[in-house]
Amino acid sequence: MALQSLDIVRRSATTTRSPQIRQAPAGGGVAKLIDTTKCIGCKACQVACMEWNDLRDEIGTTTGQYQNPHDLSASSWTLMRFAEVENPKGDLEWLIRKDGCMHCADPGCLKACPSPGAIVQYANGIVDFHEENCIGCGYCVTGCPFDIPRISKKDHKAYKCTLCSDRVAVGLEPACIKACPTGALVFGTKEDMQQHAAERIEDLKSRGFAQAGLYDPAGVQGTHVMYVLHHADQPQLYSDLPQDPHISATVRVWKGFAKPLGIALMAFTALAGFFHYIRVGPDETDERDEAAADAARQGPEKTQ
């Protein structure tokens, strides 16, 4: 644990720097590349995720879609989202996107979390929840630009994809990658994944997908889970993948300058009172006031 902690570069609700002694890992850390153009929607990744992480979601109800379960949950950390889209030519396009934590370089969950060390970011780019420190407030959900974390109804802790940080730490690829039968899921260094994506995009463009591209949104300083999209110009077609995800301005104010400003405001108010007492002093009542009050009281009584 002691050495592992050297790999933590950022820690929630911590105002000083984490250990910085190690060099940033080569290749820009790790990344999962999800090639939506190769995905057949088999859900092997969902099953592998359940199996490796030992999660069993409750049996839900069908909503008339292939999507199952119908949303991410505390026990379902990854989910194939199926979007049926009619393209301008009038043809049906089945756009399947494996949803889950994007492992943002600028994570909104970590920024919003009030509990020290409940959310950490490793040097390799993985954003991980340490549930033993989680207090269940849900601020991570409020801060996330992708609507990923889920609070468990059982224990009120937040859960999401860990990018199999336990497997990656010992040199294995995430469970979902291991299970993918079509090569739609690939794992490696971020630079390698960007290069691999570039080759895929070139191939797609040659096959008529002129808008094919990589989804590695700059608004969150890039992500460690990236998508190859046939329609990179319209990410919202893929079950509302955000066009320009970023930490909301409201969250930035709330978790940014509001914090020091608020503390300063309270301290200033208290100090203003203290120094008023020191400089001006208390407002006291003395015997003259009592005498004046007595006189005022005697006055009307005498006239009665």
Added chain:
Amino acid sequence: MSTTPQFNEAERSTAAALPRRELIVRYDASERTNHWLVAIVFVLAALSGLALFHPALFFLSNLLGGGPWTRILHPYLGLTMLLLFLFLAARVARYNRMQPQDWQWLRQYRDVIANREDRLPEVGRYNAGQKLVFYSAAGCLALLLLTGLIIWRVYSTGYFSVGLIRLGSLLHAIAALVLICTIIVHVYAAIWVKGSVRAMTRGTVTPGWAWKHHRAWFREIMSHATNPRSRPD
């Protein structure tokens, strides 16, 4: 042997000759109880809220038994404070209506700050500053309730959009900061104006105190021939 001070005959007769000072009851026992219940719950709600507001204050969560307990208890503390405040407000709201002389009092804030009360318009049961504290507390509590319900994850998840929850989180923090600053002013004013703490702990003030700080209220009390709110010490 008794430790009670013993008077000799001469002293006893001198003491008997002095007039008994009548004290004026400003807050009865139930008003004081209500006020201090609000105060105690406010402190707990404020400390638990501050624990979640700034990492430097997260240690305050230990006061309520750790992070998860802070998260669990804070909303209930808030609701309890609001409920207790409503009882208090029901008793004092009618004395807090702004009057024309209150605006004059506020315009002369320099005299207020410099303890030059003789230059200020006569003040009723509450001065304009106390009235503003009342309105600030009431307004902040209303906003805290609305935003607090929105961000209460355990119950509210699914009812509100994430945009509203974000706005609610920010406004909750701002309203809480304004309330805490208001209460700091309230507490300091009680320390500043000597005799105020006694009014809220023992319930009584001296006639001189009422004369000096709340003269219109003093006159009103004295105008009642039989005053039910005054009693001998």
